[in-house]
Amino acid sequence: MKITNILSLFDGISCGRVALDRIGIEYENYYASEIDKYAIKIAQSNFPDTIQLGDVKNWKEWNLPQIDLLMGGSPCQGFSITGKQLNFEDPRSKLFFEFVDILNYYKPKYFLLENVRMKQEYQDIISNYLGVQPIKINSALVSAQNRNRLYWTNIPNISQPLDKGIILKDVLDGDESIENFINYFDIMKPVNSKSNRVGIIGKGGQGDRIYTTDKKSVTLMAESGGRGAKTGLYLTGEKTVRMLMPNECERLQNLPDNYTEGVSKAQRYKMLGNGWTVDVITHILNNIK
Structure with missing residues (x-):
């Protein structure tokens, strides 16, 4: 056409x-x-x-x-x-x-x-x-x-x-490849929830909620605060809690890896949160x- x-x-x-x-x-x-x-x-x-x-x-x-x-x-x-x-x-x-x-x-x-x-x-x-x-x-x-x-x-x-049946762990890189890794596991408070939430940090504001990788991610956001900022926090290993990386967010938007490369990580997160x-x-x- x-x-x-x-x-x-x-x-x-x-x-x-x-x-x-x-x-x-x-x-x-x-x-x-x-x-x-x-x-x-x-x-x-x-x-x-x-x-x-x-x-x-x-x-x-x-x-x-x-x-x-x-x-x-x-x-x-x-x-x-x-x-x-x-x-x-x-x-x-x-x-x-x-x-x-x-x-x-x-x-x-x-x-x-x-x-x-x-x-x-x-x-x-x-x-x-x-x-x-x-x-x-x-x-x-x-x-x-x-x-x-x-x-x-x-x-x-x-x-x-x-429905393609994709869950978050299908698009994640291994934790060993993550730069500037921050481990929040020691301060995570487990929660008993029917949703995909498995824990919180502090008072559990929107950016401090921790989710499983066995379901869908939360919505990428252009404007958001908390430790999880614009991607959410995820329990990706036995003792590993982290944000998503820009390449992983690109996959959540069905974009090629490195599509948003060339600007700061903060700008990449913002643009992907605004994207389609x-x-x-x-x-x-x-x-x-």
Whole structure:
């Protein structure tokens, strides 16, 4: 299949382009709007021919040709159930309306918008603007990561992906390969839980919870605190508790190893927490006719 021009808003590290290439969709031009210099660096290192457009708020100056596919994941921190629920008054959430304006102006054949789970009232507002209801897909079906997301699209016949049955330990490196290893085992407090949590450190805040590797990981986060920071902490050996490494996080997002190499580890974690799970996107885009 071939389409001519693709426009990716809030492009990040171009997970959408990885998905397009993985399923063999041919295209002539890939336009990207992104303002994070580190994300742009990673996108360009993997796809040097990406046409970077800059800030989405300046879209009226772009003068692009007809767009066939518009996709984006507008910043979600203002909507997230796990966040402060700042909704449409949050400046980041207002960027959703830039997506709507661009959609109405270019009238692409296909569009795809990704966002987090949110209050029903916010979800309904987005659905009313886009004219479609979202499909909820958990990345756990195609990855070792629990990551529930909503996808609004006019691409037809989207079903749930088949469950690949991957668990976290399937994508982990051996502990002997981990640099700057920190062992929290001696201060871990075991917990009796029906979830995948096996222990806590201190008071057990979100970043201080310890999980098994025999199930799915928790959701990668761009913004999070505690010892587990953006990946969670995991009991990976008899006396080993650690964070996930960037390569392991790349696998949770179905990206090639070292895809985000070239920036600091902190930036890699942030970008991967903001990114898309590639195989979910390939599943959706596979229905383009």
